[in-house]
Amino acid sequence: KFPGVPRVERVSFNKGPLELVRHTHMASLGDAAHFEVDYVDMPAGFNDPDLSLEGGISGLTHALEAQGARVLTKEKVVRGSCEGRDTTLFLPHPPRKEGFVEGRAFGSGQRYYFLMFVGEEDGPQLREMARTFMESFAVTDGCTAQPAPTPAPSSPTVVSVVEGTHDAATGWRKIENTELGFGVLMPGAARHESEQAQVEPFPITHHTYINEDDAGVYAAEVFGEYPPNFHNTPGSYETMLDVTLYAMKRNFEPSGFTITPLRDLKAGTFPGREFTVTNEKLGAQGRTQIYVTAKYIYVFTAFTRGQAAASAANALERFFSSVRITTK
Structure with a gap:
């Protein structure tokens, strides 16, 4: 659930020889809070969801730490048939009160979803806003298992x-x-x-x-x-x-x-x-x-x-x- 009609964009980026597309959905409540849901379709070969989710949430965490954020929690999360990762952080911006950030990642098949909430000033009302946003997310018909990994060549070790x-x-x-x-x-x-x-x-x-x-x-x-x-x-x-x-x-x-x-x-x-x-x-x-x-x-x-x-x-x-x- 977004607080308004989200802005939808397609952003291309490269990972080595791979050209990937991030589909973004963003909305804001003025300067008080930012809401975002992205998804990326990964190519064959990314067949270990545990490692992919760990990489996804770690990438988000390190990007925020580079801005001075402090990690509060980093843990696994399960919602229905979807297993993912969740992280919360404090984001300092003195002299104002610290901001609050929550990120979450899920995988379904070869598609990976990333949710992010950024609040300018932490507090009970902001935390409840973040919880409502995160808990409203659902994958239609639930998350599906990844396809079988591409077999390696038959040559022995x-x-x-x-x-x-x-x-x-x-x-x-x-x-x-x-x-x-x-x-x-x-x-x-x-x-x-x-x-x-x-x-x-x-x-x-x-x-x-x-x-x-x-x-x-x-x-x-x-x-x-x-x-x-x-x-x-x-x-x-x-x-x-x-x-x-x-x-x-x-x-x-x-x-x-x-x-x-x-x-x-x-x-x-x-x-x-x-x-x-x-x-x-x-x-x-x-x-x-x-x-x-x-x-x-x-x-x-x-x-x-x-x-x-x-x-x-x-x-x-x-x-x-x-x-x-x-x-x-």
């Missing part, structure tokens, strides 16, 4: 052993790939697995380099190559960090791992983040670092099992301090 080169200072092996733009030290040779993670709308390859024994796991993962101009806004890099972390938690948490934010990082001018990774049941303690560059996403993960604290800390520090990324 390519597996090889990378011996690396001996590092005289540590006794470890230097595992590197100049084409993928990374290097890191591991206790020994690494098993390299290469598989096509995505076919459409553009191909993405997932490389994994891993050294594992009873004492611990040391891994470097690379996703790419992403096409030119895929990151079309400054916040796009932060959004991909959010999405990569979300995917990692989805894989690790069912096995009892806890992933906790530690600090922000940089690879040249590109953003990264570091997290602690623990599993009490396995006696595992470690860290992970995620970096997003123009072409690749890098994930470096290491954890030890059953080692003395000092020995474990030294091994982890040796691994992470050796990480090198070439951001060309």
Whole structure:
């Protein structure tokens, strides 16, 4: 429900090689409140609604944070057969009272809906206005499941052993790939697995380099190559960090791992983040670092099992301090 007849527009934008269209519906109550509902039809290949919704709501959040907004809540929301994401934020504009923003995203098939409410001055009446607007939204006949993902080529995962080169200072092996733009030290040779993670709308390859024994796991993962101009806004890099972390938690948490934010990082001018990774049941303690560059996403993960604290800390520090990324 809008407070008046909405203005309808079609706005074209590019995401790498893709040309997409955002269908916008907007209305305002003077300067007091702004109401907006958009939808975008995504091409084949965007077949993970969880990751797409996480990316959508994170993109909105980072765009507002760039304007000084503070996140209040970010959570899942269910309305009938539609599952989505919701976020609320304070938007400062001194000397006036803080504004209030709420954003919501849903997916149905290949169509994604985005709702946004912006109120100039927060208060009970404004919050009720936001609630009425958000709760009035419905997808005709309910949300539908996405079509089956485009099948990947039938070629099997390519597996090889990378011996690396001996590092005289540590006794470890230097595992590197100049084409993928990374290097890191591991206790020994690494098993390299290469598989096509995505076919459409553009191909993405997932490389994994891993050294594992009873004492611990040391891994470097690379996703790419992403096409030119895929990151079309400054916040796009932060959004991909959010999405990569979300995917990692989805894989690790069912096995009892806890992933906790530690600090922000940089690879040249590109953003990264570091997290602690623990599993009490396995006696595992470690860290992970995620970096997003123009072409690749890098994930470096290491954890030890059953080692003395000092020995474990030294091994982890040796691994992470050796990480090198070439951001060309």
